[in-house]
Amino acid sequence: MTLPTLRAEGLAYRRGENALFTGLSLELAAGHLTWLRGHNGRGKTSLLRLLAGLAQPDAGRVTWGNVALADAPEFAAQRIYIAHANALKDDLTAFESLQFLAALHGRDAAPAAVRAALSRLKMTSRERAPVRTLSQGQRRRVALARLALENAAGVWVLDEPYDALDVDGIQIVNDLLEQHVARGGSVVLTSHQALSLRGVAPALFDLGSAA
Numbered sequence: 756m757t758l759p760t761l762r763a764e765g766l767a768y769r770r771g772e773n774a775l776f777t778g779l780s781l782e783l784a785a786g787h788l789t790w791l792r793g794h795n796g797r798g799k800t801s802l803l804r805l806l807a808g809l810a811q812p813d814a815g816r817v818t819w820g821n822v823a824l825a826d827a828p829e830f831a832a833q834r835i836y837i838a839h840a841n842a843l844k845d846d847l848t849a850f851e852s853l854q855f856l857a858a859l860h861g862r863d864a865a866p867a868a869v870r871a872a873l874s875r876l877k878m879t880s881r882e883r884a885p886v887r888t889l890s891q892g893q894r895r896r897v898a899l900a901r902l903a904l905e906n907a908a909g910v911w912v913l914d915e916p917y918d919a920l921d922v923d924g925i926q927i928v929n930d931l932l933e934q935h936v937a938r939g940g941s942v943v944l945t946s947h948q949a950l951s952l953r954g955v956a957p958a959l960f961d962l963g964s965a966a
Contacts, residue, residue, distance in 0.1 A: 758785035758833070758908045758939055759820025761806060767814035768801050775801055779815070781960055785908065788932065788942040788955055793962030799945045800839065800914055802962065806943060807836040807912040819910075832861060833909040837916060841898035845887035849878055849897045852886055853904075862904045872903035876927060891919040902931045908939040915945050929953075 766779040775798030783789055783806070793799050804810040805817055808824040808831065816823055819830045843852045850869060857864040873882050876896040886894060895918060902911065911932075917925050929952055932942055936955050950957050 758910070758941060759822075760784045761910055761941065761943075762818045762821075763802075763806060763815065764818070765815035766802070766805060766812045766817070768798060768805065768810075768812050770798070770801065776962060777814070779962075783910070783941045783943050785939045785941055786936055788936055788944070788952070788957045789960050790950055790957040791943060791945045791960050791962065797962040799962055803836070803912050803914050803943065803945065807834060809836065830910070833907075834912065835860075835901060835905065835909060836912045837898055837901060837914065839914040839918065841894045843886045843894055843897060846885060848883050848885055849873060849889065849893075850882040853897055853900050856898075856901055857904055860901075862901070868904060872900040873897070875903035875931075876900045877923070892921055892924060895919045896924055896927075899928060899931075902928075902935070905935065905940075908935075908941075911935060911940060911942040911944070913942065913944040915947065917946055917948055 761783040763779060763781050767777040768775050781789065791799050791802065801810065805812055819827045824830055847855065850873065853873060854864045854869045857869060870882065873879055876899060878893065878896050878900065881889060881893055899916060916928055920928065933952055933955055935942060
């Protein structure tokens with residue numbers, strides 16, 4: 756079954772007295788990746804939260820398969836949102852943190868699955884280390900290991916996934932993105948660095964021209 760299309764139609768969103776954007780529309784179809792760009796403060800993170808169904812627009816609507824997100828409870832089960840913050844608990848180990856996130860979001864939290872995901876992100880040697888002892892790059896790898904738990908097409912909403920990663924980490928994430936798009940998944944992400952994906956041509960959406 757083809758993944759439904761995620762659409763934003765005529766969105767407006769304010770932060771305090773400032774309008775971040777108005778009349779914004781975009782479409783994210785199955786098997787496509789959209790690279791959201793814009794200067795700091797233009798509302799990239801706010802737009803990602805709207806697309807993930809975690810915030811409500813001041814005007815306009817977000818739909819999934821032509822159904823409003825509020826009326827599509829299955830959307831949350833097929834959506835992965837990874838924020839700029841890693842959402843890891845300092846007192847848990849890397850393994851425990853990923854297992855907790857997997858269980859929280861209804862994914863496979865079995866020990867074998869969690870270990871395989873951490874291995875994919877090359878974090879096996881640190882899986883028993885408390886999060887507070889990990890470097891920023893290692894913490895980002897643990898957070899992104901959620902993607903390695905996925906094996907079905909879904910909607911990935913990613914806020915600066917490459918942040919704090921080294922060259923090897925970037926390539927691992929690229930591989931995960933390529934595989935996800937190839938299986939019919941869709942991705943919308945922000946990134947301050949240029950994307951270099953094999954066989955995936957990102958659609959560019961510039962928030963600088965949307966206000």
